[in-house]
Amino acid sequence: MKNALKKNFFPIALILPSVILIGTLTIFPIFYNVYLSFYQKHAFLNVQKFVLFSNYTSLLSDAEFWDSFKNGIIYSLSTIFLQIALGLSCALLLNEKFKGRNFFRGALLFPYLIPTIVVVILWKWLLNSSYGLIRYLMEVLHITSEPIVWFSEENIMLTLILVSVWQFFPFVLVTILARLQTIPEELYNAAKVDGASAFSRFIHITLPQLKNVLLTIILLRSIWMFTKFDTVWLLAGSESIGKYIQTLPVYTFRKTFIYLEAGAGAALSVVMLAILLSGTIIYIRAFMNKEDALK
Amino acid sequence: MKKMVLISLIVGVSIVFFILAMLPLGWMLITSLKGSKEILQYPPSFVPSNITIENYLNLFKESNFAVYLKNSLFVATCVVIITNTISTLGAYSLCRFNYSGKQIITVTSLLGYMIAPMMIVIPFYMVMRFFEVANTHIALILAHTAFCFPFALWLMKSYLADIPLELEKAAKVDGANQWQTLIYVVLPLCTPGITAVSIFTFILSWNDYVFARILITSDVLKTIPIGIEDIYNGTVVDWGMLMAAGIVVTLPVLAGFIVINKVLMKGWGYSGLKA
Numbered sequence: 001m002k003n004a005l006k007k008n009f010f011p012i013a014l015i016l017p018s019v020i021l022i023g024t025l026t027i028f029p030i031f032y033n034v035y036l037s038f039y040q041k042h043a044f045l046n047v048q049k050f051v052l053f054s055n056y057t058s059l060l061s062d063a064e065f066w067d068s069f070k071n072g073i074i075y076s077l078s079t080i081f082l083q084i085a086l087g088l089s090c091a092l093l094l095n096e097k098f099k100g101r102n103f104f105r106g107a108l109l110f111p112y113l114i115p116t117i118v119v120v121i122l123w124k125w126l127l128n129s130s131y132g133l134i135r136y137l138m139e140v141l142h143i144t145s146e147p148i149v150w151f152s153e154e155n156i157m158l159t160l161i162l163v164s165v166w167q168f169f170p171f172v173l174v175t176i177l178a179r180l181q182t183i184p185e186e187l188y189n190a191a192k193v194d195g196a197s198a199f200s201r202f203i204h205i206t207l208p209q210l211k212n213v214l215l216t217i218i219l220l221r222s223i224w225m226f227t228k229f230d231t232v233w234l235l236a237g238s239e240s241i242g243k244y245i246q247t248l249p250v251y252t253f254r255k256t257f258i259y260l261e262a263g264a265g266a267a268l269s270v271v272m273l274a275i276l277l278s279g280t281i282i283y284i285r286a287f288m289n290k291e292d293a294l295k
Numbered sequence: 296m297k298k299m300v301l302i303s304l305i306v307g308v309s310i311v312f313f314i315l316a317m318l319p320l321g322w323m324l325i326t327s328l329k330g331s332k333e334i335l336q337y338p339p340s341f342v343p344s345n346i347t348i349e350n351y352l353n354l355f356k357e358s359n360f361a362v363y364l365k366n367s368l369f370v371a372t373c374v375v376i377i378t379n380t381i382s383t384l385g386a387y388s389l390c391r392f393n394y395s396g397k398q399i400i401t402v403t404s405l406l407g408y409m410i411a412p413m414m415i416v417i418p419f420y421m422v423m424r425f426f427e428v429a430n431t432h433i434a435l436i437l438a439h440t441a442f443c444f445p446f447a448l449w450l451m452k453s454y455l456a457d458i459p460l461e462l463e464k465a466a467k468v469d470g471a472n473q474w475q476t477l478i479y480v481v482l483p484l485c486t487p488g489i490t491a492v493s494i495f496t497f498i499l500s501w502n503d504y505v506f507a508r509i510l511i512t513s514d515v516l517k518t519i520p521i522g523i524e525d526i527y528n529g530t531v532v533d534w535g536m537l538m539a540a541g542i543v544v545t546l547p548v549l550a551g552f553i554v555i556n557k558v559l560m561k562g563w564g565y566s567g568l569k570a
Contacts, residue, residue, distance in 0.1 A: 010473045011392035018385030018448055019400060025441035026407040029415035029422070036418060044424075086312075093309050098302060104309055106552060108316050113548050115502040117520040118541040121527055122323050125534055133322050136338050170316070220409070227413050230504045234524070249413045256417055257509065265417050273414055280409070 030273070036266035043260040055267035064251060065268075072247040075161065075232070076225040082165040083221060084214070087172025092206075094173070095180045105177070112170040116230040123163045123235075127151070156241045164231050172217055179213040180206070215287050222283075223276055229253060248272050320545065327351070327538035334535050350535035351543070360540060362515055363522030370432055370518060371500040374439040378447045378496045379489055386451035387477060391463075401452075407445030412505055415441060420509050429510050435518070438506040443496045450495070454488030455481070498548070519544055 037055055041048040059065045094105055111119065126134050127150040135147045150159045183206065191201050229249040236242045237250045246254075248268065256265030326334055327350050329343040354360050389397060419438055423429040458481060466476045504520045511517055517525070523540050526533070 008392070008394050011388040011394055014384040014388035014477075015400065017381040018388075018404075018444075021381055021440065021444050022400075022403060022407055022448075025437060026410070026415065026445060027403070029418035029441070030410070032418040032422070033414065036421065041421075043420075090309075090312050093305050093312070096302075096305050098306055098309075104313055107313060109552065110320060110549060111316055113498055113502075113552060114320075114541070114545050115520045115523075116504055117523045117527075118323075118544055121523065121537050122319050122541060125326065125538070126319055126322060131335055131337050131339065133339055166316070166319070223409050229413050234504070252413065252417075253505075256420075262417060262421060269414050269417060273410065276409070 033266045033269050033273075036263055037270050039263045040261065041263040041266075043256055043262040043265075048263070051263070055264050056271070058264075059267065059271065064246075065248075067243075068246050068248045068251040071157070071245060072226050072249075074157065075164070075228075075245070075247055076222055078161045079164045079168070079225050080218060080221045082161070083169045083172045084218065086165065086169040087217075088176055088214075090169070090173045091176035091180055092202075094177055105174075109170045109174055111167050114167075116167070116234055119163065119167050120231065120234040123159075123166075124151075127159065151236060151241060153241055153244055156236055156244050160232060160235050160245050163235060164225070164228070167231060168221070168225075172221065175217055176210065176213060179210060183209045212288070219280065219283055223280065226276065227272060323538045323541045323545075327535060327542050329535060331533070331535050350533075350539035353533070354536050354539045354543070357536070358522070358526055359514060359517070360522060360526075360543075363517050363519045364543070366432070366516060367501055367518040370435050370439065371497045373432075373436045374443060374500040375493050375496045377436070377440055378443050379492055382444060382447040382451045382492060383455075383482070383485060383489065385448055386455050387481060389448075389452050390455040391460075404445040404448045407442075408449060412442045412503075416505055416509065419506070423510060430512050430516065431510075432516060434510050435506060438510065439500040439503055443499050447492045447496055450492050451485075451488050454485065454491070458484050494552075501548075 038050060038052050039048045040051050040055070090108060094101060094108070114122075126132050129135060129147045129149050129151075134150075138144050138148070149155060187205050187209075188201055191205060196204070226247075227249050228247070232245055232247050232250050233253065236245060237253075242250070249272070252265050252268040252272070255268060256262050325341065325343060328346045328348070329340075330345060330347050330349065333340060333344060389401060419441070420429065423434045428434050462480055462484070463476050466480045471479070502520065503518070504524075507518045507521045508524075511521060514525075523537065523544070526540065527537060
């Protein structure tokens with residue numbers, strides 16, 4: 001034992017700070033979260049009451065919980081689909097050689113880099129029903145005659161989806177593009193020699209090469225869109241129309257910091273975590289080999 | 296001929312997407328340079344009749360924006376330094392050595408990456424309040440490190456894996472011990488990795504909303520996202536000022552990013568990239 005420690009001193013010394021960091025900042029909070037969920041705890045005052053599973057069982061009959069869950073599913077699925085569609089098309093385009101390509105690549109990453117608050121305020125300004133640029137463009141292009149109220153009950157979810165897709169598609173774009181760049185030119189050349197059309201080359205060469213990246217991206221984006229708080233909350237979460245887009249993270253936030261029920265909020269986080277973990281395991285088992293998943 | 300058509304088509308569609316991504320930002324810039332009366336004109340003007348910087352001046356005069364900028368910069372820089380140091384050391388250990396528990400650490404860091412901030416917000420808040428350090432920059436720095444670090448470790452590990460072993464072997468042959476090999480041979484080669492990790496971490500910290508909102512209550516400690524939100528929620532919405540704030544926050548990120556574009560692309564597709 002002593003010998004092993006001596007032999008491994010260097011690597012252990014190097015990894016120890018990392019372990020401490022992850023242990024205290026990531027692992028411990030998760031366990032503490034579970035612990036909290038068994039109590040009814042006031043968010044500010046030091047008042048608590050041990051209730052074991054009652055926070056969880058009350059969720060089952062909580063209409064707001066199921067509504068938020070449903071909204072979360074709608075939100076994630078729509079945004080992911082659109083992000084992938086947009087990201088993939090842009091990546092395919094930017095994979096071709098042309099002048100100024102590098103500039104476009106940098107510029108298209110832009111929406112992802114701006115703080116969410118700036119994204120949201122910018123779009124609130126663009127979509128403003130009275131003064132917004134979008135209203136003007138739609139009128140000029142004769143798309144609509146009546147100004148659209150983007151921040152209404154009926155439209156708010158659509159608005160949220162569009163803003164989110166704008167904000168996050170660059171991530172998909174860059175990831176797919178990076179992978180596209182590693183596909184050897186020879187594969188395409190050989191196919192061309194054999195007379196394959198561009199479409200056929202896409203289906204039989206590009207797509208299979210992209211399979212792993214796409215599967216990973218879909219998984220990651222699903223997790224992140226389902227647990228996305230900032231964009232949803234800042235767009236309309238704290239207003240009355242917020243209830244039409246309330247997702248689980250927003251519900252968790254409100255429960256903890258507005259209703260001040262920290263225990264209930266903790267239970268919600270644990271439920272979210274459970275949904276994510278089970279979803280991920282099922283997804284990986286169904287679609288990916290273990291080695292690819294760990295890349 | 297066919298190739299020409301294809302290329303023009305590609306450039307054309309690229310331009311459309313480019314407009315989609317950049318038009319909002321261009322509009323933000325244009326609006327920020329307009330006077331308050333002109334901003335509320337409809338139909339909106341594409342070129343301001345009088346280019347004015349009054350929005351920028353107001354931003355710094357009428358609000359604590361300069362303080363918010365300073366705070367965000369401070370917090371983000373600290374997070375970058377801490378994350379880089381610890382993740383580089385840890386990644387080297389994970390990369391070059393074998394010991395029990397190595398696999399667990401790797402998997403845990405991957406899981407940590409996937410678990411969004413929302414999972415740890417509540418316990419973080421409770422613990423910080425308990426120790427009465429909630430309304431401090433230290434709490435915020437720790438919070439940001441919590442969700443930046445797992446990914447940083449993962450990324451550094453990938454970069455280090457690409458560094459050829461021969462260099463370290465050569466150093467050992469020359470009589471260097473493990474520490475010397477690490478510091479004098481490996482670290483200088485890590486520059487692309489450290490750059491990529493720094494950029495990711497800086498952006499994540501700079502843009503964080505949730506932790507800053509929950510932990511910070513004093514105005515002088517606020518970071519940019521919170522500062523801007525509070526300006527927005529002020530008595531009257533001053534669109535010009537808000538657009539100016541957006542530009543001030545965005546332009547440095549854009550400039551820095553275009554400059555380091557190549558390095559970042561390498562980071563994102565670290566598995567053998569041909570630019």
